[in-house]
Amino acid sequence: MLVTAQKRSQSTQDIPVAVTGLGGDALEKLGFDNANDIGAQVPNMQVSGAYGEVQPIFAIRGVSMSDYSSNQASPIGVYVDEAYLGPTYSHGANFFDVERLEVLRGPQGTLYGKNTTGGAINIITRTPGFDGEARQYIKAGIGSFNAHSLEAAAETELVPGSLSLRASGSLKKHDGWMEIKGQSRNGAESDFRGGRVALNWLINDRWDAALKLSSAKSDGSSTTPKGMGRTDVRGLDPNGTGYINYTGYDRPQNLDFHETEANRSGALTTHTDLAVLTLNYNADNYTLTSVSAFLDADYYQEQDTDGGPTGLLEIIWASDSQSYSQDLRITSNLEGRFNFIAGLYYGYEELYMQNAYYIFRDLPDPRVVIAKPDAASDAPFLLDVGEIIQRMSTEKESAAAYTQLRFDVTAAFGIDIGLRYTQDRNTMPYLNLSRYRDDGTPVGTWLPGNSTGVDNGWLRIPLSPGALVDIIANPSSVTAVTAGGYTHGPFTLDSAPELNAKEKEWTGKIGADYRFDESWMVYTSISRGYRAGSFNGGVYYEERPLATAYAAPEYITAYEIGAKADLLNGQMRLNTAAFYYDYTDQQFINVVGISNFLENAGASSIAGLETELWLRATERLTFQVGLGYLQTEYSELTLANTETLGDPSDQVDLSGNELISAPKINFNLSVDYDLLVTDSGYLSVNANTSYQDEQWFSAYNDQYGYDEIRQDAYWLLNGRLGWYTNDGSYSISMWGKNLLDKEYHVYALNLQASFGFDEYIAGEPRSYGVEVSWNF
Template sequence: MRTAPTGRRSLLTLSALFISSASFISSVSAAPVLEEVLVTAQKRSESTQDIPVAVTGLSGDSLDKLGFDSAVDIGAQVPNMQVSGAYGEVQPIFSIRGVSMSDYSSNQASPIGVYVDEAYLGPTYSHGASFFDVERLEVLRGPQGTLYGKNTTGGAINIITRTPRFDGEGSRYLKAGAGNFGATTLEAGAEAELIPGTLAARLSGKIKQDDGWMEIKGQSEDGAATDFRGGRLALNWLINDRWDAVFKYTASKNDGTSTPPKGEGRTPTPDGNDIDYTGYSRPKSLGFHEVESNASGDLNTRTDLSVLTINYNADNYTLTSVSSYLDADYYQEQDTDGGPKGLLEILWASDSQSYSQDLRFTSAFDGMFNIIAGLYYGFEDLAMHNTYLIFSDFPDPRVVLAKPDTLGDAPYLIDVGQVVHRMDVEKESAAAYTQMRFDFTANFGMDIGLRYTRDTNTMPYLNLSRYTDDGEPVGTWVPGNPTGVDNGWIRLDSNSALAILSNPATLSAATAGGYTHGPFTTASAPELESTEKEWTGKIGVDYRFSEEWMAYASYSKGYRAGSFNGGVYYVSRTIDGGAYAAPEYIDAYEVGFKADLLGNSMRLNAAAFYYDYTDQQFINVVGISNFLENAGASSIKGVEAELWARATERLTLQMAVGFLETEFSELSLANTETLDDPDDQVDLSGNELISAPAVNASVSADYDILLTDSGYLSVNANASYQGDQWFSAYNDRNGYGEIRQDAYWLINGRLGWYANDGSYSVSLWGKNLTDEEYHVYALNLQANFGFDEYIAGPPRTYGVEVSYNF
């Protein structure tokens, strides 16, 4: 008997789960009702069931029950969403509906906008720094070009932290935990009224430490360790009957360790081994979470965020001002090759300061018309300082025998030493926006949104220079390369190249005039600037068939600002000549419905969408050069559904499923197997998009096992599924067939005893209970280094947590 393909079997299984769950719930009479979920996704407090937007809202209590303790956990219960923690928990990489970020450069903004208390966070390394004392999490799927603006082509994530209250019902808690890998956590929050009825204050903080789960053989310190400390002060001031203000200051710091990649050699040798260019072959005896890295080191981030929100509350409108200031920096010592020799090691460093101001008018008129209108200004100054250490160890002579005709650039790289890349970027953004709501009848409404954005990106400083392994300056490529050759060296004839690898003594003579640098300088290449003026927006209609059923249809346009190439190149470039990636755009068409069923004991939301994706930005690695490029065009089709149900007083279910069909319709990239011919291009049209699995799903169940007069024993079991996905636009072409991840499940659980009065709880928890082995990122570095790079996802973790509420 013929069996269905894995993806199709998964689809059938998940569909059957949805149908059987709905059938089971419908057979249960007098089920308890679900709680209403309020969100501020459209800049006003509304129920998720009343807004024609695909949004998932999770309360702080829900986050606790699901075991979310970092931003990396967000994607576990949201359809068509993934979160990668390739660079640690404080630097998550988000993907929604196939719209993702493959660029690891710190100057690049994510296409998923991340907001903390309405403050936009540009640097990706700041996205996980505020994930403690959270009141609510909101994930908006689809372009948010009207109310959120640029860099939200895929969606937006709102993290709303707790604000002190005046009714005495504010959350006050102390939570402590311990787990494997030496993990310890301590989180607390408390508040009080400093002036009764006028001024309230809240203090909260979190400490999280562990020894790391990536074992580095022969080293005393493991990789992927966490040492996080964060604190927040929140002030709530009711100035008078009309005016109020909330100020929040968050400071956080992580002094952890980098997650060392695993390097898999892809250069075959006559003796049957696969090696990298230093001759290293990863031993099969190493476990999935073990490496022999020689240079993996610190991963440090620091974030200071201040947000001031002021409201003037009139009888039928509100004026709001949101001012923010962010100071964040980042440093990482990454052993990119993941082996015991000096092949490719990178020191990443970045420092960013930004501020923003949003002024808006929000109406609460009686009648059919309401409006939100505002003005926005933002500015970011980001300085990047990356150091690439290349071929500290000499290549293995077997490389000559293995690839005599396709050596790539390896012979020329062995005397490079260090490449230091310094770049400053300034991003200025100004916008005017409005979203108008027309309720033509009690059941039929329309939203019309429009936003005009003016972005100016400036690169006032760029320098690419070469140093010796000891850090002594040698020369500069940009500025000053006199040859006009966009390469770090001038090629020698093949006999000279082979001689270098065969006899290291010939190195200095053969390469003495080979490098195309000018005299050493710290001066800058000419300043570059680009200004973009863009219109984005939305038009949507919705119809409520009853109090329980609402359907909607919409068209929206999203825009991600252009960006300067944060990778290595060797001659000064122009805006149109490779120094800058143009903006990307999405035209999104969506239909969906939202339904509260069975007396509000079951909630079912679903959507279908089509994206016309133009000029998608992504990083393309060719040799040791990195190019931020635009794909000509691509398309994304998908459907998704979410189900929540209170089946009984004891049982609550949550399920989500998403299906994607993605395709590059226009894309040509360099053939990385023939680097001698820079004009050799590969047509990749028809390939799937990066990080866009065809099937994804999640399920969560809460069941109260035992009920007593003093408390109850409850279990939460949740699981998430990700289908097969590619990490490269090449898919399986040109030696990229291994840059992928097969489908996998992650299963988590929590067993807890909860006091009936809410005063305390004691819980046992576990994540990735089946110890699934999977990768969250991969990169093909075969062309000049002979290996593929993989970053592993976390193994099984478990622990105990005690919480006291007062």
Template sequence: MAAHGYAVAAPQLEEVLVTAQKRSESTQDTPVAITGMTADSLEKFGFANANDISAQVPNMQVSGPYGDVQPIFSIRGVSMSDYSSIQASPIGVYSDEAYMGAVYTHGMNFFDVERLEVLRGPQGTLYGKNTTGGAINIITKTPEIDDGFHAKIKLGMGNYGSTKGDLSMEGTLIEQRLAARLAYSFSRNDGYMENKLGGPNLSSVDFQGARLTLNWDINNRWNNVLKLTRGENDSLANASRNEPRADLRGTGLVGGIVGGVSELLGGLIYLDDSSGFIDYTGYSRSSRNLDTYEVEDNFTGPLIVNSDMLVNKLEWVGDSLTFTSVTTLSQSDYYQKQNTDGSPEELLEVIWSVETDAFSQDLRVASEFGGPVNFIAGLYYAEEEMDMNNIFEIFGTPPDLRDAIASPGTTGFYPYLLDFGGGQQKMITDKKSYAAYSQLRIDVSARLGIDIGLRYTIDKIKLPYFNISRQDYDGNPRGTWLPGNTSPYDEPFVPLNLAGDAGIIEFDYFLTQLLAGEITLDDILKTINVGYTTGPYTTDSFYLPPAKEKEWTGKIGADYRFNDSLMVYASYSKGYRAGSYNSGVYYRERDFDDAYARPEYIDAYEIGFKSDFFNQRARINSALFFYDYKDQQFINVVGVSNFLENAGGSQIAGLEAEMMFAVTESLIVSGGFGYLDTEYTELSLSDTETLNNSGDELDLSGNQLISAPEFSGNISIDWDLLNVDAGYLSLNVNANYQDLQWYSAYNDDGGYENIKQDAYALINSRLTWRGNLKDYSISIWGKNLTQEEYDSYAINLQAGFGYDYFQPGQPMTFGIDVSYGF
């Protein structure tokens, strides 16, 4: 929609060209909801990573639970609430037209950027990959042939030991034929989460990336652009905050009241000065006097990502047709050592790792007949193999006996948690996608245009290997759940309960259920068949049949231009995201329908307008939209299990507007506004508060969607404070606001009332002196200047572990940048 960026001291707003529809055109002539950001505007905003994008795009949220390299995008309430590293996002991320499937690489290519484009709404008739939520296009810089030699260096430093730099050089290697560009970027800091147990700070950054670009004019018809990108991240992972929820208030078991009982029981009761809440090991963060950016962490380690990508774009330009081939090869790997319990105890510790190999080929033809009818048509093929190997360990610290008072239903779990060990989850997925797509443009008149798009997709998904096994704390095998669990229970063990549902100290509940006739023979047998549900250890694979999906999707739209300054448009599009095998942890062989999340679909309706007025000194773009969302995929955590599930149905209605005003030649004000009205129309999930009855469900119809705040907004002020012969001094102040948003579909049901972020605003600023020739600049900048404390991600882990998990957002940061170029 709105275009950010402008020529310095210009009386008119700059026209920003985008290629969102595979043609170079102004954002104001593109009848879709799109935000285009130029390199100049990105520098003005102090753009540093993917998390900064949402600050300038309405109805967009970005969370980074695993650091800058793995952002989770949400656009118009369409989000990926799945923290798994092997699922595809509903928001497509493209780097120089190459689809980046591995979500843990989505933050690896945001350097040496020429332009960013954010498209809102389903994509598919112009893009290689189907997406339901939108697309983010990263267009990196390409050298011009016969444009001389250019070089630029930018260095910066800031608080938390931050250092960063961008270096680039480009020039012509063969006149009229070949130009090259080499770019290198690094960003490091010491981390903003202080570990009170000692050692380095956590939540650090240590990224470096390099890109070689070759632009080859083969002849006057053929051009080839080759881009080789290498990215490396070797930081310390994000620390998490543990907010305990096991309630001991009124029990007399808080602090020193129980005297020497702790010693008598070998330390299985942990005395503390808490406010009355503990997790299931007895840890109480509230007793430790920790602030938001302090933790006591015994496990968090490295977050390592390596990414190699080759993108080759070969193009033949004829008089009326252009043929384009985009070939992509990529290899990447990911490793993270995460202390998920956020404590000094050994409650829940996870090592995530995955390797990905991907290839894609996009072939298309675009016409430029000079008449009223033109088209784009293409064929797309992609394959991706992901090899996941996750290891989780639980209750290395035995559970606190006081949990039996706070949560009586947990008592039957205790014998099996004393030496549970952990699990190893190995999964290999093989995905192939074939598609034919096209979009027809008909200019009915000089004012009226119609777009008709159609796509046919075949997705094939295989699960060559899947194994979940139990191991001890030293990594020695103890048995296998998948394949191997022959019990009827999809649980790691059958707890020592009375008739299945009642904890061993809940005898009154047992009698009530018995007298009411609610206890069956199967329930009695469950009391007898207690213990771990693993079979003998094996490295064999659990078999699930392959999945094959065929789907037609498309778009139809019309736009009408009243004059050069006002265009209105309307469209309908159908979005689709392929299904996926459940990459969560479960413990019993499942039928295909229970082990595979169905595809998700969106029917999207949109009307909007784009306008320039006051002699192109003002711009307002706006859109009104409605989505009918079916089978949305998301992760649901239940006890010590997590599942990729489908919501039956949901609806999204919304409004957004972007505005820009050249108030004077030296002052430009821009802003955006978003409104969302979202609800699940059909959704039932397990009641995690009734731990021993997996059949209990909550009707969540009417709840808001995940990461879908009702209101969001942003504002940016660019002011040239001083303009003299030597140069000019400019100030940018920008702010963005996010309303209350839920991080779970439960909203405030079932004990999830804290899994949210209340409304907050972030204010940033940048003061820059630029030389008159733009050959050098000096900037002083700050982000989150009001030191707002907020959470960017949260999960309810009460049922299995007695706490809520939070990822705090970044604190105030500030620094100085210096650049020089020629």
């Protein structure tokens, strides 16, 4: 398969890089309809849809993103037609009319630059062609959860042989699979609408240009979490499970896996506009390429974080971002033993974020402070905390120069040398954190204005459990207890002092490969990548200097050896790789009480193996297999002990723990078999399955109350039965996902310290449907 993973068109078997390429037809046959499906066919890759289909969270080879703040960039770079998409909520917006998908594993610090420590995902959409070779289609489907979809694309030559136009669109909607008891609307609803217009202009024999304008909007609903109480009141509550959250909610045991009793779960909306202009000058021995891109994306989500019917913790996330980028490069096409790519890159992003946190709209349960006396110091303030609104704006500017040199020392032996220099400037020009009453009346401001020197919403005061029980019984008395206890100052919308961070980074690669013959190649490489630093997008209550308000960049130095082979006269393809990562300063969010800390781990290591096999066993039977193995460990990691009510000074050593979202073993298998072959068409079945080993969602693993923040090993089974005409004019398919209806979680968070519960987000249940496609 031809890919452009190295910024030039090459076969996947000719490039010394671990890359998986999937064409549009393969994506359709495997039943891919959103970005969350990618991980099922790529070894050592996981995709979490914790925030809906349009906001996937990617992990490759144990490199993942734990920070849910919208200002944070993923360590897996996502590109659409070579345009970099920074905000994670824009990553799922262009998964329609796709020509091919490329997943590069390992740091891509030379040609892609920052924020690719784990790898890169290229989504290449279809470009209009000439001479009637276009794929034009209408595809419609219906399915479970009242799902219905419509996708179509058509193109025409506006000027024969010179200018062509393609238009495509996608509509997808379903009623949601997370049932909220007592509510008319389900969680995890989907209502997606996307469109794209593409122009391809062959200006003359040397110049060509492509312009793609995409717009997508999703008006679904938040995937409602499940709240599992972890406060032990078994001695005080003989009738329930014995575990509650701080408002006393005890999740009923008769609720199904995909049922909740949330009271404030609401909309999840995203809107993404993307423009990409690619201009090429094709000389005899080189090509000049310019890729200009503009992205405008916004995001809004109403999440009932506590996953229960009481008003404990509810959050409204909102963000708006604009970015543009310019990549200008030269790619040689010399006939000798030397070739090169060299370029300049500039990118700029500005993002505004406004989050609203609604805390303890319902009173704490008296049993909590009897069973957990330490909670008495916080509870009076929780009766009156109201609403916290966090406003933050950031600006990111990046400029880079890069080159990758290719030396074919002999016809069989080659060397790649890549080098990239990047300058980043990150600015936080505005930050305000203020407190409001539940009715929206301003009360006070933490940032700026908190002069107490205490990075907490309030000053802790001694209070006996008995006194607290009296206060809960008579809430009007809380004012006398909490007067002067909050750490905020007078209300203002002024900003905390502006913060600036500048970074200068060298990344690159040295690699060598040897081709034994046309079928066999081995390669080895050392590469280095980095993920840019980021300002803490979580809640905190005291002005922080740059050293604690900003997480430093993370780095990976990767050592890899691999082999690629085409065997049995092209009937079998085998690719394998072994790698070791020296991972330093990994960024992740740590929730301590009602504060958030974006921190760097000291060091960690990742070692792994992966294999991909494709085999055409017979004319009718084809197998595709992927196997991955990971061994991960934090070698230096010290975090706060969240069991001590959010006291950051109480630190615990977590070295030796496994990394998050890094299952030791993962496996995928896809089988295609043509059941019936006739002169007019064929009936084909595809069965594909994937296995994920046990994994942790927190760096604490099973320590300090985090033993339930994990997912056991599980299998998923999908299938598709379809009739396909030999001339490709139409197809009819029946499909099913998660056919065994496996129950599993894609995300979990420990919120016991100040709220007494763990949060879980479920994976999708079984779904099925029928799809008809007409090609013309």
